[in-house]
Amino acid sequence: MLRYFLTRLAGAVPTLFIIVTIAFFLIRAAPGGPFDQEQTLPPEIMANLQSAYGLDQPILTQYGHYLGALLRGDFGPSFKYKDFSVTELIGQGFPVTLELGSVALALALILGVPIGTFAALHHNRTADYATMSLAVVGIAIPTFVVLPFLGLLFGIYLHWLPVAGWEPGSIRHLALPVVALALPPLSVIARLVRASMLEVLRCHFIRTAFAKGLPLRTVIWRHALRPALLPVASYLPPAVASIMTGSLVVESIAGLPGIGRYMVQGALNRDYTLVMGMVIIYSTLLIVMGLVVDLIYAWLDPRVRLDR
Amino acid sequence: MSTLFGDATRRLRANPAAMCATIVTLSIVALTLIGPWFNPNSSETLDWSHVASQPALQSAHWFGTDRLGRDLFARTLEGARVSLAVGLVASAVSLLVGIGYGAVAGYVGGRTDHVMMRGIEILSGLPLVFFIIFLTVIFGRSVYLLFLSIGAVGWLTMARIVRGQTLSIRQREFIEAAVASGAGTARIIAKHVIPNVIGPVVVYATLTVPQIIMFESFLSFLGLGIQEPHASLGALIAEGAGEMEAAPWMLLVPGGLLALLLLALNMLGDGLRDALDVKER
Numbered sequence: 001m002l003r004y005f006l007t008r009l010a011g012a013v014p015t016l017f018i019i020v021t022i023a024f025f026l027i028r029a030a031p032g033g034p035f036d037q038e039q040t041l042p043p044e045i046m047a048n049l050q051s052a053y054g055l056d057q058p059i060l061t062q063y064g065h066y067l068g069a070l071l072r073g074d075f076g077p078s079f080k081y082k083d084f085s086v087t088e089l090i091g092q093g094f095p096v097t098l099e100l101g102s103v104a105l106a107l108a109l110i111l112g113v114p115i116g117t118f119a120a121l122h123h124n125r126t127a128d129y130a131t132m133s134l135a136v137v138g139i140a141i142p143t144f145v146v147l148p149f150l151g152l153l154f155g156i157y158l159h160w161l162p163v164a165g166w167e168p169g170s171i172r173h174l175a176l177p178v179v180a181l182a183l184p185p186l187s188v189i190a191r192l193v194r195a196s197m198l199e200v201l202r203c204h205f206i207r208t209a210f211a212k213g214l215p216l217r218t219v220i221w222r223h224a225l226r227p228a229l230l231p232v233a234s235y236l237p238p239a240v241a242s243i244m245t246g247s248l249v250v251e252s253i254a255g256l257p258g259i260g261r262y263m264v265q266g267a268l269n270r271d272y273t274l275v276m277g278m279v280i281i282y283s284t285l286l287i288v289m290g291l292v293v294d295l296i297y298a299w300l301d302p303r304v305r306l307d308r
Numbered sequence: 309m310s311t312l313f314g315d316a317t318r319r320l321r322a323n324p325a326a327m328c329a330t331i332v333t334l335s336i337v338a339l340t341l342i343g344p345w346f347n348p349n350s351s352e353t354l355d356w357s358h359v360a361s362q363p364a365l366q367s368a369h370w371f372g373t374d375r376l377g378r379d380l381f382a383r384t385l386e387g388a389r390v391s392l393a394v395g396l397v398a399s400a401v402s403l404l405v406g407i408g409y410g411a412v413a414g415y416v417g418g419r420t421d422h423v424m425m426r427g428i429e430i431l432s433g434l435p436l437v438f439f440i441i442f443l444t445v446i447f448g449r450s451v452y453l454l455f456l457s458i459g460a461v462g463w464l465t466m467a468r469i470v471r472g473q474t475l476s477i478r479q480r481e482f483i484e485a486a487v488a489s490g491a492g493t494a495r496i497i498a499k500h501v502i503p504n505v506i507g508p509v510v511v512y513a514t515l516t517v518p519q520i521i522m523f524e525s526f527l528s529f530l531g532l533g534i535q536e537p538h539a540s541l542g543a544l545i546a547e548g549a550g551e552m553e554a555a556p557w558m559l560l561v562p563g564g565l566l567a568l569l570l571l572a573l574n575m576l577g578d579g580l581r582d583a584l585d586v587k588e589r
Contacts, residue, residue: 015430023442030446133325140574142522144529144542145563148549152560156553163553245437249529253549263438264530267445279438 001298005291012287016280020070023279024063027272034079034270053079066276075280076273080266086277090259094281096166097251097258100174101243104181108239112186113232116193117220123198131190138187144249147180151253164255177254181246185239189232197228226300233296237289244282319583326579332572336565340389349379363557372557374547383539384562388569390534391541394455395521395573401459402520403513406466411501413467414474416493425471428464437526444532454533458523462516469512473505515577518570525566541566 035041035049050056054065069076075086119131154176155163161175200206201224209219251260259278266274320326347370349355355377363372363380371381413424443457477483478501486496527533528542536543541562548559 023438026439026442026446030442136574136578137571140518140571141567142526142570144526144545144549145567148545148552148559149563151549152552152556156556241437245526248437249526252530264441264532267441282438 005295008291008294012291015287016283019283020067020276020280021063023276024066025059027267027270027275028059030267030270032270034272036270053077066273070280075277078271078274080269080271080274086273089262089274090277090281093257093259093262096256097247097260100177100181100250100256100258101240101247103174104178104243104246105185105239107178107182108186108189109232111182112189113193113225113229115186116190117197117225117228119190119194120197120201121216121220128194132194135187135190138183139191141183143180143184143246144253146183147176147250147253150176150180164253166254166256173254177250177256181243181250184242184246185235188235188239192231192235193228196231197224200224200228203227229300230297233293233300236293236296237286240289241286244285315583320579323579323582325575326583329572329575329579332568333576336388336569336572337392340385340392343385344382347379347382347385349382354378362555363561371561372555374555374558375551380544380558380561383544384541384565387534387539387541387544387562388565390538391521391524391566391569394458394524395517397455398459398462398520398524399513399516401456402462402466402516403510405460405463407470407502407506407509409463410467410470410472411474411497411505414471415478415497415501417475417478421471425468428467431464440523440527441530441532444527454524454527458520461523462520466509466513466516470505470509473509474501477501477504511580514573514580518573518577521566521573522570 033050033055034053035046040046041049047056054062057065066076073087075090078084078086078089081089115131115135119128122128151163154161162173163176166173206219206224209223214222247258248260248263250256251258259281262271262274263278265271266278320330344350355373358373358377361373361377363370371379371384373380374383409424409428413421440457440461444453447453483496483500486500491499524533525540525542525545528540529546531543531546533542534540544562545559545566548555548557548562552559
């Protein structure tokens with residue numbers, strides 16, 4: 001198991017390297033530079049700025065320097081946020097984004113699995129149709145519509161929850177963003193679990209379990225749930241990707257100090273190092289998620305052997 | 309083709325949710341096309357006597373106006389029209405690319421298939437939104453680029469479906485007959501494989517339309533899509549979200565229309581998929 005994990009981790013390094021390389025040259029190919037302003041700077045000052053950040057050197061040299069710094073764990077200085085290194089900027093915002101995202105993912109799993117099971121147990125009855133119709137709503141309506149609508153209802157009309165803003169440790173401020181972020185993956189998970197649960201419930205071993213006289217609850221918990229969760233495991237990386245993209249808009253609507261805003265702002269400002277840092281953080285997260293999925297698979301399905 | 313189409317329509321008619329969704333979709337399409345005929349206001353005229361005014365039937369502005377006194381009804385319809393156009397064109401792009409890629413991978417098979425599918429797996433693992441953000445930043449924000457880049461991302465699923473369909477017809481006698489009569493691989497794919505998989509695949513493409521509309525409005529919401537003075541639903545929602553305390557209609561009108569459109573398209577797509585029973589392999 002450990003050996004498998006390490007091999008896969010080593011296999012992730014080339015993937016990350018390719019992503020870094022593509023991103024580096026793509027962002028450099030964009031017209032304009034980080035020091036472009038409304039008023040053009042005098043050429044001498046521009047030249048000094050360029051050389052201070054090493055931008056006057058050939059692009060391959062810059063690429064080499066950047067990779068060298070990365071290996072030492074240095075993301076470089078931000079071009080736009082003067083006096084801040086990219087490591088500092090991401091270090092400040094990442095805990096907020098991580099908290100928001102992981103709570104949303106947990107909520108989606110904790111609610112999605114029981115809802116899907118519930119719908120499967122009421123197959124082709126009103127409860128099934130009702131939950132699945134709600135799931136379509138959750139999938140169809142984008143996060144950036146759901147969150148302002150929730151804010152309007154619960155924040156402005158009912159005064160229950162704050163519409164925007166952030167206080168460390170405050171659950172009330174996180175409530176609406178988390179719900180808006182969790183809704184699409186929650187709906188997808190509910191659908192997946194319903195479909196796979198229906199299939200599992202038709203299997204012989206489930207019929208055997210019922211024939212032994214086991215109560216419904218035990219059959220679901222002990223026998224049906226684990227095989228029915230397999231599709232959910234393979235949905236985890238897309239779920240994380242969807243929460244990541246969702247957090248870009250959620251953080252900007254709710255005014256949360258996460259790292260979501262750096263992606264778009266950094267790209268628009270040609271803040272090369274900041275954008276690269278964001279790409280690396282997000283790609284690493286996705287790659288790690290892929291590994292976690294393999295581990296979950298091995299746990300859910302005893303036939304999967306990882307170390308061979 | 310006629311039997312497939314006939315079966316599909318019959319099953320679709322029996323599905324009340326899908327029929328409802330069809331009617332809503334068609335009404336929205338009709339509204340975006342003929343709405344401007346009934347609306348005396350254009351989407352770009354500034355009406356300084358009605359700045360951020362409330363929706364009212366007796367006033368000139370049925371759905372209110374924004375901060376610059378522009379008619380919200382006209383702007384929302386313009387945004388919906390753009391969204392629908394992007395959805396259709398980008399789906400067509402993804403359909404073209406996906407059919408080519410999927411048919412080749414499925415028909416040629418073996419190692420080629422393996423490598424091509426591995427490529428799709430890698431691409432779908434990447435945070436593609438970031439690459440689209442890159443692309444819009446690099447190549448400027450033209451509408452045509454938006455069509456292309458969104459379509460280029462949407463082809464992944466399409467290619468998988470086409471491959472699945474191709475695999476199931478590859479063993480059939482008419483393909484064997486074509487091989488026996490000496491037809492080349494390219495000719496078989498173009499003349500025998502693609503015409504036989506295209507029916508269900510085109511229908512399946514309706515499912516990608518709402519995804520693409522959602523994506524386009526997401527980009528516009530971030531300020532990367534359609535630019536002022538042109539309206540787009542995403543940009544209108546972003547503007548409305550900032551004003552929702554003082555002028556909630558600026559959020560509710562475009563947000564409500566986008567939600568309704570996406571919901572209807574999703575339900576229609578689900579209905580069509582059930583009616584045709586297309587599987588992703």
